[in-house]
Amino acid sequence: MGRKSDARQRILDAGADLFGKRAYSSIGVAEVCTAAGVPKGSFYYFFPSKQALALEVVNEHWIWQRGEWNRILTGQGTVVERLRNLFVTTAEMQSEALKGTGSVTGCLFGNLALEVSSQDDPVRTRLQEIFQEQIDIVETVIREAVRGGELKSTDPRAAAKAIVAQIEGLVLFAKLFNDPGQLEQLWQNSMNLLGSEKFAAV
Amino acid sequence: MGRKSDARQRILDAGADLFGKRAYSSIGVAEVCTAAGVPKGSFYYFFPSKQALALEVVNEHWIWQRGEWNRILTGQGTVVERLRNLFVTTAEMQSEALKGTGSVTGCLFGNLALEVSSQDDPVRTRLQEIFQEQIDIVETVIREAVRGGELKSTDPRAAAKAIVAQIEGLVLFAKLFNDPGQLEQLWQNSMNLLGSEKFAAV
Secondary structure: OHHHHHHHHHHHHHHHHHHHHOOHHHOOHHHHHHHHOOOHHHHHHHOOOHHHHHHHHHHHHHHHHHHHHHHHHOOOOOHHHHHHHHHHHHHHHHHHHHHHHOOOOOOHHHHHHHHHOOOOOHHHHHHHHHHHHHHHHHHHHHHHHHHOOOOOOOOHHHHHHHHHHHHHHHHHHHHHOOOHHHHHHHHHHHHHHOOOHHHOOO | OHHHHHHHHHHHHHHHHHHHHOOHHHOOHHHHHHHHOOOHHHHHHHOOOHHHHHHHHHHHHHHHHHHHHHHHHOOOOOHHHHHHHHHHHHHHHHHHHHHHHOOOOOOHHHHHHHHHOOOOOHHHHHHHHHHHHHHHHHHHHHHHHHHOOOOOOOOHHHHHHHHHHHHHHHHHHHHHOOOHHHHHHHHHHHHHHOOOHHHOOO
16 A cells, blocks of 8 residues: 555656646656656556546645645734745745756646646636635735735735736746746735835835 | 748648647647648748747737737827727737637737746747837836826836736636636736826726
8 A cells, every 4th residue: 555655646746747847738648657657557546537637736736835825824924024925935936946957847837727728627627716715815814914904905805816916927937037036026016916015125 | 922822821820829729739740730721741841840830920929919019009098098008908809819719818928938938949038038028018118108297117127027927917817717807907907016006097
């Protein structure tokens, strides 16, 4: 059982690595198996299809990322400081990826979103849910900051959506230019999107 | 000669259509030829490779889009009204695509950017140039509006980059949710990114 679990995890890791680097549709089950060092039969023992693997890779990545977000957003400092920490960490992760692999990996969800959006795909539905959840989390933080008098916002939902869109847009630039520095503007832009310039220097 | 030119244009049209719908790496020369109704020899008469075709598709799309942008941005109204027209037109094009094809097509440049960014590819270099040019155009408009007293901006370059990133992020949502309505926030968000909320109702 230990060995089987290990094979499942190696398939998931190989999938996450490959889907993060290249187009989803260009990656076949055989390539995932080679990267994971497992036979095809082992793949199909755990996953009925490449789509099922992608769904699980997306889920695992979101469980991890949501955990990181919640850890940072319930951490030390004012609500605004915690939100800023989240953005600093986002930029740092892209810098770490650049150091480790030579490439800014970008956002797994954004990368996949642009590809699966022209198909009816359970991965697409899951990505829609994840982006809604990201917007929910940012909205909750904004509402908390507004209640505590740290921020002003006439429409926290719209601001949260604008901020998540801004993250995706800047991460796209970071990936295209292979330059995590593209994310330096994220905090200032997010504060502007809230119409709260005076907090930008926090 | 008429016939050859026609074949070239049909290959370009088929490429634009396929690269807009699916992952670049999942599309082969054979598929492009079938869609264009030309033999493979005809393809290689005009294009040395799929990459060369992609580069030409990207160039043609930018020449067209830049023309549209310049037409709108030198058109009627105040500078701010023209900038707003550009965003309204961007949203309308996604709505038109939805009516015509059943799908929000998104941004050809953004779609390709996320895919080619992990490769050393002339397409990537060209996309970098195009996004820089988009930022240049928006920056020029902001500076013009600032000179005319229509807008305030302490950093027109940063604001222009934030706005182009915001477009890409919201277009990603429009594509993922197959909902051009995601772009309704674009103007309000852009004005916030300029720190010019009071102009948002123009």
